[in-house]
Every structure is written in C-alpha cells, then in structure tokens.
Amino acid sequence: MEFEVSYQFGDHPAVPIEARDSAIEFSPADGTICVSEKAGLLCTLVESDLTWRSDLLLTATIRLDEPPSRALWPRYEGILEETSNPDRSTFEFRGPGWNSIPRSGERLGIPALILEDAVGYLVIGTDPGFTTFVSLDLSASAVRVTWTYRSEAGPHRLMERRVFAQRAETIEDALMVWFEMATPDVPAGPVWLHDIDWQHYDFMSKNGHGWFADIDSMCEIVSPEDRHKIAFTLHAWYDSCGRYSYDRDTGMLDDSWTVFSHIADPRLLEREGTPEAGNQPTSYTFRNLADYRPLPMDWAEIARRIAYAKDRGFRVAFYLITGLIDVGSPAEHAVLGDGLESANVPLWIGPDVVSDTYLANPLHPDVRQRYLGLTKAVLAKVGDLIDALVIDEAYYIGYGQLGPTSAPGYADLAQATLIKSIADLCHAHRADIALLSADHLGTQSLLGQAYPYSLYADGIYHDAWNHAQAHEAARFPAWRNTVWSCLWAPSSAIENTRWAVLAYDAPISTSNGCFGDDVSIQDMGEAEMAILRELWEIKRSRSFRQRPALVIPDR
Structure with a gap:
C-alpha cells in the first residue's frame, strides 16, 4: 500500500509531491506544502500568509495492494452502503471549506471508507476538519481523498490534514480506528x-x-x-x-x-x-x-x-x-x-x-x-x-x-x-x-x-x-x-x-x-x-x- 500526493493551483495541471518532511512552494511566493508519512498515516501542512488568486486542491491517492472484495460507505443517513455501480464511487463529507458546488449527492457521516479484502478490513479516512471527497477507483485499485482550500478564505496558516489507511478486525473496530486516527487528541466522552x-x-x-x-x-x-x-x-x-x-x-x-x-x-x-x-x-x-x-x-x-x-x-x-x-x-x-x-x-x-x-x-x-x-x-x-x-x-x-x-x-x-x-x-x-x-x-x-x-x-x-x-x-x-x-x-x-x-x-x-x-x-x-x-x-x-x-x- 502506497501514498501519493499531488496539488493543483488554479488552472495549472496537477503536480505530484515526491518530497517528504520538507516544505515545497506550490507557487512562487504564494505558500508552501509539507508532506510527512509514517505507518499508514499521511500528514499535510499548508502554510501561507497571503490571500491567493486561486484555490488550492490537494489529492492523496492510496494505492491498494489488491482490489477489495467490497466497499462500505458510512453514509450521512446512518447506514453502511455497499455500491456496485462505478458511477457511484465518489462520496462527499461536508464540513469546513465547502463551497456549495455539489460534486456528489452521496454524503458521508464521517470522512471514511471501509474496504474488505483477503486480509480483513481496511479503513481509509481523514480528519473531519475539512470538506472531503472520497473516491474509489476499482480499475486502478486506488482510493483518492481530495479537498480544496478556498482563496476567499484569506491566508492559510498551519492548515493541517491527516489521511490514513489502517487495518481493523471487524467493521465496528474500523469505525473506532477512524476516531483514533482522525481525532487523536479528542477523547471519548465520560x-x-x-x-x-x-x-x-x-x-x-x-x-x-x-x-x-x-x-x-x-x-x-x-x-x-x-x-x-x-x-x-x-x-x-x-x-x-x-x-x-x-x-x-x-x-x-x-x-x-x-x-x-x-x-x-x-x-x-x-x-x-x-x-x-x-x-x-x-x-x-x-x-x-x-x-x-x-x-x-x-x-x-x-x-x-x-x-x-x-x-x-x-x-x-x-x-x-x-x-x-x-x-x-x-x-x-x-x-x-x-x-x-x-x-x-x-x-x-x-x-x-x-x-x-x-x-x-x-x-x-x-x-x-x-x-x-x-x-x-x-x-x-x-x-x-x-x-x-x-x-x-x-x-x-x-x-x-x-x-x-x-x-x-x-x-x-x-x-x-x-x-x-x-x-x-x-x-x-x-x-x-x-x-x-x-x-x-x-x-x-x-x-x-x-x-x-x-x-x-x-x-x-x-x-x-x-x-x-x-x-x-x-x-x-x-x-x-x-x-x-x-x-x-x-x-x-x-x-x-x-x-x-x-x-x-x-x-x-x-x-x-x-x-x-x-x-x-x-x-x-x-x-x-x-x-x-x-x-x-x-x-x-x-x-x-x-x-x-x-x-x-x-x-
């Protein structure tokens, strides 16, 4: 299983980010992106003191070791849904950064996707701190997690995100893993x-x-x-x-x-x-x-x-x-x-x-x-x-x-x-x-x-x-x-x-x-x-x- 990261600034083509643990400029003088990776966890950090002329789109791609036997989406409506139609392979979690341009009518309750394969269950997700689109590409055995930083939001200082892929023994365990990875500094209630x-x-x-x-x-x-x-x-x-x-x-x-x-x-x-x-x-x-x-x-x-x-x-x-x-x-x-x-x-x-x-x-x-x-x-x-x-x-x-x-x-x-x-x-x-x-x-x-x-x-x-x-x-x-x-x-x-x-x-x-x-x-x-x-x-x-x-x- 591998992580890939790319960014797209304005109308320019997507640019892959190969470097890890070092900041790169996504546009001269506009700001930097730093990517770190460890044990199934990918972290991105965007830093900019300026108001941009364009939006900044980031995509994290998780390359799977093998195609999953099924995919389960935790829908906003409170059910786990399995989809077999390739045209219904993108789901949206609505949160900060949403720009009221719907890209998918399929809504998630939490930004996560649970996959089942020969090994067991794999939960792929991100923190809930931003609007996120999660896409499953079965032909490429890949999951893409995408989000957009909006130019009208002004300077972007210390904008962090966590994208992860972690194993779980059961579906219930996979949901608990999401909390542990997505909100690690938020404990369960008393x-x-x-x-x-x-x-x-x-x-x-x-x-x-x-x-x-x-x-x-x-x-x-x-x-x-x-x-x-x-x-x-x-x-x-x-x-x-x-x-x-x-x-x-x-x-x-x-x-x-x-x-x-x-x-x-x-x-x-x-x-x-x-x-x-x-x-x-x-x-x-x-x-x-x-x-x-x-x-x-x-x-x-x-x-x-x-x-x-x-x-x-x-x-x-x-x-x-x-x-x-x-x-x-x-x-x-x-x-x-x-x-x-x-x-x-x-x-x-x-x-x-x-x-x-x-x-x-x-x-x-x-x-x-x-x-x-x-x-x-x-x-x-x-x-x-x-x-x-x-x-x-x-x-x-x-x-x-x-x-x-x-x-x-x-x-x-x-x-x-x-x-x-x-x-x-x-x-x-x-x-x-x-x-x-x-x-x-x-x-x-x-x-x-x-x-x-x-x-x-x-x-x-x-x-x-x-x-x-x-x-x-x-x-x-x-x-x-x-x-x-x-x-x-x-x-x-x-x-x-x-x-x-x-x-x-x-x-x-x-x-x-x-x-x-x-x-x-x-x-x-x-x-x-x-x-x-x-x-x-x-x-x-x-x-x-x-x-x-x-x-x-x-x-």
Whole structure:
C-alpha cells in the first residue's frame, strides 16, 4: 500500500509531491506544502500568509495492494452502503471549506471508507476538519481523498490534514480506528454519559419553581439506586444570551443579575402562539408568557438549585451558551472583525434576548478569549457541582461559512477548534465533566447547514425533538459517544420519545418552560404519564447499553 500526493493551483495541471518532511512552494511566493508519512498515516501542512488568486486542491491517492472484495460507505443517513455501480464511487463529507458546488449527492457521516479484502478490513479516512471527497477507483485499485482550500478564505496558516489507511478486525473496530486516527487528541466522552436513561431540560420553568417540582416528581418515579441515570439540565440561569452574566472586560461573572428580563417585551409577546419555522412539532411556540416574570438570581441560588438535584442522586448539566449569538449589528461587527457578516438561519429570540443579534466570529482572537474566559469563570463557580456543560445551537455557524474580510478564514473550523478548547477546559477542571454540543444533524431544514461539531466534544445534546432522521444522521459521528434529544413538546409529541427509546435506545426526553408544551411532569396527562412509566421500565429492564443497529450489507 502506497501514498501519493499531488496539488493543483488554479488552472495549472496537477503536480505530484515526491518530497517528504520538507516544505515545497506550490507557487512562487504564494505558500508552501509539507508532506510527512509514517505507518499508514499521511500528514499535510499548508502554510501561507497571503490571500491567493486561486484555490488550492490537494489529492492523496492510496494505492491498494489488491482490489477489495467490497466497499462500505458510512453514509450521512446512518447506514453502511455497499455500491456496485462505478458511477457511484465518489462520496462527499461536508464540513469546513465547502463551497456549495455539489460534486456528489452521496454524503458521508464521517470522512471514511471501509474496504474488505483477503486480509480483513481496511479503513481509509481523514480528519473531519475539512470538506472531503472520497473516491474509489476499482480499475486502478486506488482510493483518492481530495479537498480544496478556498482563496476567499484569506491566508492559510498551519492548515493541517491527516489521511490514513489502517487495518481493523471487524467493521465496528474500523469505525473506532477512524476516531483514533482522525481525532487523536479528542477523547471519548465520560463513561457516565452512557448510563443516562432520562434527560430533562428546564427553561427556568414556572418562574423558577418548576425545577424543584419536576425533581420531586422524578423522585416519585425513580428509586434512589437508579437516579444517577437521570440528568437535569439547568437552562436560562443567566441575564441574557451573548452576555451570560459575564463581564468581558473584567473576565468576571456578575454576583447577581435578572433572569428573563425581556419576558414582557412586545417583540416577544407578539410571537406567542406562532409556531417556529421548520419541521419541528407544531407546539414549538412561546406559551403562557403572561404567567412569567423577571427573576432575581445569584450564585447562591444557582448552587441551591444544583444541590437540590445532586443531593437526590441526579446528574446535572449546565447550559453554557446559545451558539455564538451576541447582541448588536451584524454589519458593524463584521467590519470590526469580531462578527460574521450574516447568519444563514434564524437566530433565537426569547425572554433572554430580543434585540438585534449577530454571530460572533470565532476566528477573532478577542472572541475566542471571551468564550474561553466565560467557560473558565463558569467552571470556577459550578465546575465542582455539575456533570456537564452544554453548547446549544452549534449549528448556527454552518459548514462552509467564512469569516469577513476584516478577520477572514474558515469560521466553521474555528468554531470546531473553539469547542475542542472548551472541552479541554472541562476535562482539565475534572476529567468526568462532559461537553455536549447541539449539532442538529439530520434536521430537514438544516441539511445544508448542520456539521458534526460534537466530533470535537463529548457527545450530542440537540433540540431535535427525537426525530428519527436526527438519530440516524448522528449514528456515525456519535458512534463512540451518546445522542440526547431535547424535546420541548414532551406531552404533545410523546410518540417521538417512545419511538426514539424503542428504536434507538435514546434517553427519555421531558422538559418544562415557556416554550413548547410548558408542562411539568406532575401535570402531564394520565396517558402520557403511563407512557413515561412504561418507557422507564423498558429502560430499567435493558441489562446493557444498546448501540443503535448497524445495517451491514449482505455479502
């Protein structure tokens, strides 16, 4: 098995790179490429301080020792597909660098190809840090891995990629090998995540009283020896989205603040009863806003809330951020460089933010410093009390999104590395603190947006309302971790939860707050409670954590 590498700059023909471990110029003064190779691993490093006049395309070709007997593609839709048609031999992994020019409608869940030959299995893949096209040429017994660095992304400093071909004994082992080779510095999530059988999201429900009432209701359902299998998520503890009770100038969290300060704002009230756009349940709308009011909050109260759950044996996840949303003018912040020029999806409007909003630019050093500073400050306050931090709406920065000319680059890749840095902070504070991200893989309205940021974190926790497509699309990115689906319609869409538990062994999903059903566990109807109790008994009766079924084509 041999590796070959070539590059193509602009309209020039492809040029092979024979040298290893030494930088070569791909165009006079434009930049360099360095290729290294060792034990089935090929690494490339592109370095340039300039903005190019053309794109740079790299191709790594793996020459196979013999033609494979079959090829299996881990599709975005969550199945391993075997293809026999030579015209369907190229699959696309969509990630950073995507330029919205589809070269293949066949999408991969992770950038990998699993081959079977006389020896066993061979996994060929690359890291998930860039859009990649994987092609199998049976006539040449070769696999080609191709990606393009975009000229409009500006300077390319330390752009690294890993391409590998490694042996595995089974298909399941091949998938684990992909994680080990593609993301070697991202550990698997804490083991306790796999024990969670029920997760509950609280959006400061019932003016703060719902948190305690739902914990009490859960205590009536779940015996003390099983409560470590339940996770309560504390949302909306802060003053507003973007600020999160954090003073970015001093690097300190406020001592006290007001939660839901915009609960009576006319801009929010006019949205009540109007379902959100998308294919989510129709009950996804603001509800009962007149029953809610602004609430005073401080860290003593936060600690009391966390302790109320922990003292009763439950796990607690703590909401960190709503993606990179911030308050201000997109145009103004794009000029400054600390904001992206536009958001490709609607941004959140709620009792925690109603003003004009924009997406912070993770390429800007001040933005990275701010979010890392917020994380450190939060961990200093509650890191010894909680079990996980949650990054909501990670999908706001979609694959292929670039930074503005004032701070250019790949905004999606920058958010991915920021998420990894936040995960590192969690693990440094305590090894079993998990970081979960809201990817929204498989959501129909976000097929051109959602990227598996969870590959840089410890698992997925997204508001995918237990939709079957979301569980399928998350299968390969979350192969070694977990998928939790928030559901703000726990009563009206409870059949979604039943299906997810039975088909995917997903945790039971409930929630409470002024968005969605706005219903406490104790106030759910008899029929819904019967379903929840039935599902809980099913979860208790399963003697092992069931991995979602892997559909393997017949030989």
